[in-house]
Amino acid sequence: xxxxxxxxxxxxxxxxxxxxxxxxxxxxxxxxxxxxxxxxxxxxxxxxxxxxxxxxxxxxxxxxxxxxxxxxxxxxxxxxxxxxxxxxxxxxxxxxxxxxxxxxxxxxxxxxxxxxxxxxxxxxxxxxxxxxxxxxxxxxxxxxxxxxxxxxxxxxxxxxxxxxxxxxxxxxxxxxxxxxxxxxxxxxxxxxxxxxxxxxxxxxxxxxxxxxxxxxxxxxxxxxxxxxxxxxxxxxxxxxxxxxxxxxxxxxxxxxxxxxxxxxxxxxxxxxxxxxxxxxxxxxxxxxxxxxxxxxxxxxxxxxxxxxxxxxxxxxxxxxxxxxxxxxxxxxxxxxxx
Amino acid sequence: xxxxxxxxxxxxxxxxxxxxxxxxxxxxxxxxxxxxxxxxxxxxxxxxxxxxxxxxxxxxxxxxxxxxxxxxxxxxxxxxxxxxxxxxxxxxxxxxxxxxxxxxxxxxxxxxxxxxxxxxxxxxxxxxxxxxxxx
Numbered sequence: 354x355x356x357x358x359x360x361x362x363x364x365x366x367x368x369x370x371x372x373x374x375x376x377x378x379x380x381x382x383x384x385x386x387x388x389x390x391x392x393x394x395x396x397x398x399x400x401x402x403x404x405x406x407x408x409x410x411x412x413x414x415x416x417x418x419x420x421x422x423x424x425x426x427x428x429x430x431x432x433x434x435x436x437x438x439x440x441x442x443x444x445x446x447x448x449x450x451x452x453x454x455x456x457x458x459x460x461x462x463x464x465x466x467x468x469x470x471x472x473x474x475x476x477x478x479x480x481x482x483x484x485x486x487x488x489x490x491x492x493x494x495x496x497x498x499x500x501x502x503x504x505x506x507x508x509x510x511x512x513x514x515x516x517x518x519x520x521x522x523x524x525x526x527x528x529x530x531x532x533x534x535x536x537x538x539x540x541x542x543x544x545x546x547x548x549x550x551x552x553x554x555x556x557x558x559x560x561x562x563x564x565x566x567x568x569x570x571x572x573x574x575x576x577x578x579x580x581x582x583x584x585x586x587x588x589x590x591x592x593x594x595x596x597x598x599x600x601x602x603x604x605x606x607x608x609x610x611x612x613x614x615x616x617x618x619x620x621x622x623x624x625x626x627x628x629x630x631x632x633x634x635x636x637x638x639x640x641x642x643x644x645x646x647x648x649x650x651x652x653x654x655x656x657x658x659x660x661x662x663x664x665x666x667x668x669x670x671x672x673x674x675x676x677x678x679x680x681x682x683x684x685x686x687x688x689x690x691x
Numbered sequence: 692x693x694x695x696x697x698x699x700x701x702x703x704x705x706x707x708x709x710x711x712x713x714x715x716x717x718x719x720x721x722x723x724x725x726x727x728x729x730x731x732x733x734x735x736x737x738x739x740x741x742x743x744x745x746x747x748x749x750x751x752x753x754x755x756x757x758x759x760x761x762x763x764x765x766x767x768x769x770x771x772x773x774x775x776x777x778x779x780x781x782x783x784x785x786x787x788x789x790x791x792x793x794x795x796x797x798x799x800x801x802x803x804x805x806x807x808x809x810x811x812x813x814x815x816x817x818x819x820x821x822x823x824x825x826x
Contacts, residue, residue, distance in 0.1 A: 408739075498708065499707065518771075588738065593735070594731055600732060610713035610714065617720065643692065691741045
């Protein structure tokens with residue numbers, strides 16, 4: 354079973370799976386930034402009472418699974434999504450899909466993902482790949498973060514589809530159900546919905562730990578890390594922040610560059626110059642995040658590390674919060690009916 | 692970030708693939724470029740691994756000193772926590788905490804030891820003797 358499938362590399366796995374799967378049903382105008390923006394992918398949250406790998410729980414993007422769901426919803430594309438209680442029925446269903454010529458998205462854990470380098474294999478269960486065929490015992494895999502396609506044995510695939518722990522995939526499979534013709538007007542409408550929802554998530558979300566308020570909150574917390582945690586743990590916390598912000602999938606600058614690219618491409622569907630202006634602001638925000646990362650690295654490498662250095666680090670985030678708040682306020686004022 | 696400022700440092704991911712980064716070109720348009728890595732985040736990942744190695748070593752010492760059963764060592768080695776072990780084995784968290792005591796561990800049935808061995812991707816013999824093989 355091998356089907357014609359064109360692998361396109363993306364920065365982020367879910368954006369990549371979304372754009373590549375949409376291509377299989379003839380929707381080829383949805384680029385990675387468009388999928389990310391329509392899916393309102395930009396976010397920030399710091400959950401202080403939760404720990405991930407003994408470090409702070411920080412996210413720069415929305416919950417896994419939502420980008421695909423929202424993008425398909427916004428474009429009125431029906432979606433099939435299935436979870437399985439048994440490994441046998443999960444594989445049977447997968448084979449049926451492939452036999453009928455349907456490449457599918459699979460949620461997988463990366464700990465046992467054999468082709469990943471050891472250094473990246475944590476118990477993270479929300480990675481996304483496309484299975485597009487089978488040859489002998491090998492499933493043909495398109496992992497969007499990779500330059501080329503790869504493969505997994507049926508045992509290896511089963512193991513990652515049934516990884517356990519937080520966000521356990523439970524064999525989850527998803528794909529767009531039918532071929533659809535998507536008009537530019539629909540894309541425009543989807544962009545509008547995506548931006549409005551992202552405005553809500555970033556500047557109107559209640560509580561103090563999410564959205565732009567969450568960024569400023571984290572900045573204030575960082576200033577206390579040296580005293581509260583000690584130099585070594587504070588360094589580990591900063592390293593974790595930087596990994597969440599810059600590691601594979603973010604496109605750099607905590608997804609801010611992808612969002613800036615989205616606004617630029619959105620302008621192609623809705624010629625309002627505010628979009629271009631705010632795109633520049635997000636490029637600036639991304640640069641500020643990266644400057645903050647350089648400061649953090651100075652601390653966790655032990656080159657600097659005084660309270661004043663932690664204060665500078667915290668102030669970066671407080672400043673970024675202000676920049677992103679203004680950016681989303683400007684976006685919230687766009688008149689979409691003209 | 693400008694396209695020409697995209698770092699091309701070395702990183703662990705580079706063994707597998709280069710990654711896509713978004714940046715602006717000379718005319719201010721967004722484009723993608725492949726990057727081999729960025730020293731800032733390579734160091735962050737290295738630091739996380741140094742911490743993990745330290746935790747594994749501490750666990751090994753505790754097992755040798757008979758303060759903990761080998762289960763603790765494999766929890767750290769496999770980057771797990773009690774919650775993840777519970778999800779893989781089906782044991783309650785509180786009973787896993789009991790099994791971390793050397794005296795309780797000694798009395799575990801073969802069936803239970805097998806569950807742990809499976810979760811850690813090792814043999815029962817390796818579990819008992821704290822032997823490591825590459826996963």
